[in-house]
Amino acid sequence: MAKGIGYQGEPDIEREMAKTREYFSSRWGLVLTALGMAVGTGNVWRFPRVAAANGGGAFLIAWLLFMMTWSVPLVIAEFVIGKRARQGPAGALGQLIGKKYNWMGAFVGLCTCFIMFYYSVVTGWCLKYVLLSATTGFPEDPETFWKAFTRTGHWEPILFHLLAMMAACGIVSRGIVSGIERTNRILIPLLFLLLIGAALRAVTLPGAVTGLNYLFTPDWRQLAHYRIWLEALSQSAWSVGAGWGLILTYAVYMREREDVVLSSFTVGFGDYAASLLAGIAVICTVFAVLPQTEALRALGAGNQGLTFIWIPRLFSRIPAGRFFLSVFFLALSFAAISSLIAMVELAARMLIDLGMTRRRAVPLVGLIGFSLGLPSAYSLRIFDNQDWVWGLGLTVSGFFIAFAVIKFGAGRFRRELINTPYEPYPVGRWYEFVMARLIPLEFAALITWWFYQAITVYDPEGWWNPFHAFSVGTCLLQWGILIVVLMMVNRQWAHRVFELAEA
Amino acid sequence: MKTSGIIMMILMLGLVWGGFLYCLILTARRGRS
Numbered sequence: 028m029a030k031g032i033g034y035q036g037e038p039d040i041e042r043e044m045a046k047t048r049e050y051f052s053s054r055w056g057l058v059l060t061a062l063g064m065a066v067g068t069g070n071v072w073r074f075p076r077v078a079a080a081n082g083g084g085a086f087l088i089a090w091l092l093f094m095m096t097w098s099v100p101l102v103i104a105e106f107v108i109g110k111r112a113r114q115g116p117a118g119a120l121g122q123l124i125g126k127k128y129n130w131m132g133a134f135v136g137l138c139t140c141f142i143m144f145y146y147s148v149v150t151g152w153c154l155k156y157v158l159l160s161a162t163t164g165f166p167e168d169p170e171t172f173w174k175a176f177t178r179t180g181h182w183e184p185i186l187f188h189l190l191a192m193m194a195a196c197g198i199v200s201r202g203i204v205s206g207i208e209r210t211n212r213i214l215i216p217l218l219f220l221l222l223i224g225a226a227l228r229a230v231t232l233p234g235a236v237t238g239l240n241y242l243f244t245p246d247w248r249q250l251a252h253y254r255i256w257l258e259a260l261s262q263s264a265w266s267v268g269a270g271w272g273l274i275l276t277y278a279v280y281m282r283e284r285e286d287v288v289l290s291s292f293t294v295g296f297g298d299y300a301a302s303l304l305a306g307i308a309v310i311c312t313v314f315a316v317l318p319q320t321e322a323l324r325a326l327g328a329g330n331q332g333l334t335f336i337w338i339p340r341l342f343s344r345i346p347a348g349r350f351f352l353s354v355f356f357l358a359l360s361f362a363a364i365s366s367l368i369a370m371v372e373l374a375a376r377m378l379i380d381l382g383m384t385r386r387r388a389v390p391l392v393g394l395i396g397f398s399l400g401l402p403s404a405y406s407l408r409i410f411d412n413q414d415w416v417w418g419l420g421l422t423v424s425g426f427f428i429a430f431a432v433i434k435f436g437a438g439r440f441r442r443e444l445i446n447t448p449y450e451p452y453p454v455g456r457w458y459e460f461v462m463a464r465l466i467p468l469e470f471a472a473l474i475t476w477w478f479y480q481a482i483t484v485y486d487p488e489g490w491w492n493p494f495h496a497f498s499v500g501t502c503l504l505q506w507g508i509l510i511v512v513l514m515m516v517n518r519q520w521a522h523r524v525f526e527l528a529e530a
Numbered sequence: 531m532k533t534s535g536i537i538m539m540i541l542m543l544g545l546v547w548g549g550f551l552y553c554l555i556l557t558a559r560r561g562r563s
Contacts, residue, residue: 058557084538091545236531243542244535289556296550303546451560 049203050282056208057281058293063211063365064273065298066218068149069266071359072334074302075242075309079326081258084245089259091299094267097260097469099295100461101269101425103454104432106287107444109278115376116272118524120427124434129521130513131431135272135424136377137509141417142271143370143396145403145410147195150363151187152177156335157360160353169339173331179406188404189397195367196393199375202385203280207368214361221358222304228351229311238314238322242306257476260469265418267298268366270425276373287445288452301362308355309338316341334359371396380524412496416505419477423506426470429462437463478502 051057078086112119120132155176159165166172176183198206229235249255268274274294278287313322325337342352371392378388403410432440437459446453478499482490485497493500513520 054557054560058554084535084542087538087542091542239539240531240535243539244532245538286560289553289560293550293553293557296546296553299546300550303543 050280051208051277052204054285054290056204056212057277057285058290059215060208060211060369061274061277061290061294062297063215064277064369065266065268065294065366066215066301066362067266067268067366068153068330068359068363069262070298070302071305071309071362072330074262074266075306076326076330076333077258077262078306079241079310081255082246082249083241084243085247085249086255086259087243088245089250089256090263093260093263093469094295094299096461096465097425098263098267098269098298099291100458100466101428102267102274102291102294103287103445103458104428104440104462105269105272105274106278106281106291107440108428108431109275110281110283110285110287111444112528113279114380114524114528115276115279115373117377117520118380118528119275120431121521121525122528124431126521126525127517128431128434129524130510130517131427132272133377133513133517133520134510135270135275135427136373137513138417138420138424139271139273139370140374140377140396141399141413142421143367143374144400145413145417146363146367146370147192147396147400148184148188148404148410150191150195150360150367151184151189151404152335153356153360153363154191155183155187156339156356157353160339160349160356164349165339165343165352170336173335177331177407179408184404185401188400191364191367192371192393192397192400194364195371196389196396198368199371199392200385200389207372210368211365214365218358218361218365219301219304221354221361222301222308225308225351225354225358226304226311228345228347228354229308229315232311232315232345234315235311237319238311239307241314242310253476257472260473261477264422264425264473266302267295268369270428271421272424273369273373275428276376277369279376284449286450286452288450288454309333312341312345313337316344380527381520382523382527408496412501415497416502419474419502420506422470422473422477426467429466429470432462433467 051060078090108119108123109115112122114122115132116136117129117133120135121129175181198210200206201209230239264270281287310326313325317325325333325341328337338355339352342348342355345351371389374392374396375385375388378391379385383391403413438456440462441454441456441458445458481497481499486492486495489495489500490498491500492498493504495501
């Protein structure tokens with residue numbers, strides 16, 4: 028049964044401390060850590076490609092709109108739910124709407140854990156490329172190098188996956204303030220400086236204006252096409268990381284008197300600001316170095332193709348290219364590691380909620396994360412499948428968060444849990460409309476659109492086959508197994524986290 | 531550069547970076563928690 032408590036005056040500090048033990052040392056610590064979670068590889072390698080392929084300026088308008096109708100409202104909800112429950116997603120959703128819905132929170136948390144397994148592999152690739160660009164440099168043909176590096180069974184991606192996981196676990200094991208907050212206080216300002224440096228270098232290249240035209244000049248006719256809107260919504264959802272349970276986990280360590288609305292908007296705008304810098308840096312460099320037809324081919328090469336094949340090629344052709352290539356991959360690595368830290372903390376928090384100490388939980392997360400990430404490090408085909416299944420699963424997570432708010436009562440959630448006396452920037456009734464009406468609609472549109480892509484474009488012959496990498500069948504099978512298992516253990520899991528929370 | 535591109539660039543950078551900097555200023559004003 029839902030507890031249904033709203034704001035009840037001064038917090039019981041002793042009770043709060045017993046549950047969480049640690050808080051962010053300051054508002055800046057919280058904001059920078061939340062930004063570290065939000066700004067990831069999707070800002071650097073996906074946004075420029077998707078923005079360029081979908082009408083530039085017209086796409087940007089739709090993308091901006093979805094910050095207000097998907098990302099920021101879900102971030103606000105996550106902050107509130109985590110701060111109120113003082114537990115990770117599994118217990119927090121159960122506390123808000125009742126034990127029988129505990130499995131939904133567990134799905135949100137575990138979906139992000141499944142992403143962590145292969146995101147550590149991506150972080151490892153970035154670390155390898157930083158090392159390469161800062162030391163021996165790239166071989167003549169980056170494509171041959173990339174194919175050799177990621178060939179099935181090669182040991183190097185496994186080694187760098189291990190290093191990435193060890194680095195993230197090492198930071199998380201030091202705790203919230205000494206580990207996570209301190210790292211993000213250094214990484215995030217540096218990341219923005221590196222992105223600003225890369226963008227400034229790109230716009231001063233001869234011919235960069237063609238790239239700026241491509242990125243910003245709006246093709247208004249594109250706004251009439253539903254594809255632009257769905258691509259913009261997908262980009263906003265995957266880039267900000269709203270509804271993944273990561274902000275909810277960090278909110279566990281917020282102080283009671285901390286407001287949520289300003290922090291949520293800072294995360295949304297900060298993530299978008301990083302995307303724009305990355306977009307300017309990548310697209311201007313692509314168009315400055317390559318003729319238009321080849322530039323379009325580079326931007327159409329997919330996330331991995333653009334980043335690990337075309338970027339080294341492009342930077343080798345500009346003055347001081349090797350230095351700026353190191354800057355680019357360092358920024359990408361900072362973005363990746365700060366997001367990986369958030370995922371490791373989420374997984375550790377779920378174990379802590381089940382009664383484990385941080386000291387034991389983090390090494391266990393590292394061991395499980397390394398082991399279950401091995402298949403993705405071993406084979407790009409498995410990596411692609413996991414990225415497809417759990418990347419799309421995040422939209423389900425976003426819907427579950429919205430469902431929890433709707434079930435609790437969107438109006439009551441806004442009045443009692445967001446607009447507390449500690450909140451200097453209360454949200455208006457628009458929030459209720461977005462959570463109760465728009466987000467479920469957007470979720471339905473997203474799932475339909477991506478399944479339609481699978482059926483008509485990715486795998487028209489075998490879209491139903493659960494053993495095909497990009498099929499509808501593989502999503503339904505893997506989500507289905509997870510949901511069935513979570514529903515089977517729901518009673519025991521809920522009992523355990525509630526028992527410990529009450530203790 | 532095309533005029534519509536310049537307008538859109540100023541609009542986007544102004545809204546997104548302006549919004550971000552404004553949020554940071556408000557955060558700074560609220561000080562340490």
